[in-house]
Amino acid sequence: MTNLLSVPRSVEWKETSITLLNQQLLPTAVEYIELQSIEDVWDAIVSLKVRGAPAIGITAAFGLALAAQSYEFETREEFETQLQKDRDYLASSRPTAVNLFWALDRLTTSIANVKSLNEAKTTLVHEAIRIQIEDEEVCYQIGDHALSLFSKHDRVMTICNAGSIATAYYGTALAPFHLSVERDIPLEVFACETRPVLQGSRLTAWELQQSGVNVTLITDSMAAHTIKTKGVNAIIVGADRIAANGDTANKIGTYGLALLAQAFDIPFYVAAPLSTFDTSIEDGSSIPIEERSPEEITHIHGQQIAPDGIHVYNPAFDVTPNELITAIITEKGILKDDFTSEIAALFS
Known part of the structure; x- marks a missing residue:
């Protein structure tokens, strides 16, 4: 697999x-902790030092494996x-991204047949590493499938960061943009700021700049005007949870972009791995929506920008109904007919 990305893991x-x-700290500082x-x-998960559903899952898996290394119990039951x-x-850190729970449950079930506690510790580490390795390959496959939907010089809009730093590597919604540089299929990307x-x-x-993608930043409120005046051909987003019928939870603002795609008659794509699907819920009405601190809206970099005591509504995600989604792009291919x-x- 060719790898020309200059984006850090x-x-x-x-x-x-x-x-x-x-x-x-991005984009002004690249710091590892x-x-x-x-x-x-x-x-790290709660404070958004790591974010993006797959990256959260990988980090949580490593966190559970790390915790287990310090266990000094004598019995398997303990x-x-x-x-x-x-x-x-760890599961209590964030409620919406299903990859978190999927990764943690995969680790706990991985030790079902081990014969010793030392073997259990080793197995947990190996399973977490496998999750990361698999996710990189999955992201590459998603990018490969997604890129087939675009032509040279297409103009594509996205929101939030479903990119390399939100996954093991390459990303989901951003994966086709990274691969477009590797394969000399130039695309122009419009990135919503994502308040x-x-x-x-x-x-x-920042990430697309590092990879050499032609990217233009816009505020969220400029999306409709940009689609109209710049001739945007498609919108592609990631996902934090997808219900059994294809209803998709993603960063707040995604639903609005799907409505714009319908209004302008352009395709609206969702890119996500199978680990993001939650077939235990029938539709998006059962997806829990995280509400975060009011300070994320009333302050910017510690500077207050709203009146004292103002009521704040700060949902981190919204749900796009399946009828607004043109296709869901997975590592196994593209779903575009009867999602259920x-x-x-x-x-x-």
């Missing part, structure tokens, strides 16, 4: 710690009881 396992790219405890991992407690603790935490301006714009039956077939 978001998370790496270091045997006794986890090295994490601190996404809070060492996570040495499960509490460090929980805080070991598994503490592992479940630590699993639940209130500015993942688009801080992360997507196609998704069911993937998991049968």
Whole structure:
């Protein structure tokens, strides 16, 4: 697999710690921090030092494996009881991204047949590493499928950061843009700033610049005008959870872009790995929507920009109904007809 990306990796396992790219400081500083405890991992997820559903899952998996390395129990029952407690603790960090729970549950089930507690510790580490390796390949495949939907010089809009630093590598919605540079298929990308935490301006714009993609930053409120005046051909976004019928939760503002795509009669694509699907829920009405601190809206870099005591509504995600989605791009191919039956077939 050709790899020309100059974007740093978001998370790496270091045997006794986890090295994490601190996404809070981008784009003005590229800083790596060492996570040495499960509490460090929980805080990194909650405070958005790591974000992006796949990267959260990978970091949580490493965090659970790291915690287990310090266990000194003599019985398997004690070991598994503490592992479940630590699993639940990490799972409490963020409620919407299903990859978090998928990765943690994959680790806890990976030790079902081990014969010793030392083997269990080793197995947990190996399973977390496998999750990361698999995610990089999955992202490459998603990018390959997604790129087939675009032509040279297409103009494509995106929101938030479903990129290399949100995954093991390459990303989901941004993967076709990175691959377009590798394959000399020039595309022009319009990145929404993504208020209130500015993942688009801080992360997507920076990441695509690093990769040599032609990217233009816009504010979220400029989306309709930009589609009309710049001739945007398509919109592509990532996902944090996809229901059994294809309803998709993604960063707040995604639903609005899907409505704009319908209004302008351009395709609206969702790019996500199979680990993002939650077939246990029928539709998007059952997806929990995280509400975050009012300060994310009332302050910018610690500077207050709103009146004292103002009421704030700060949902981190919204849900796009399946009828607004042109296609869902996965590592197994492109779903574009009856999402309910196609998704069911993937998991049968």
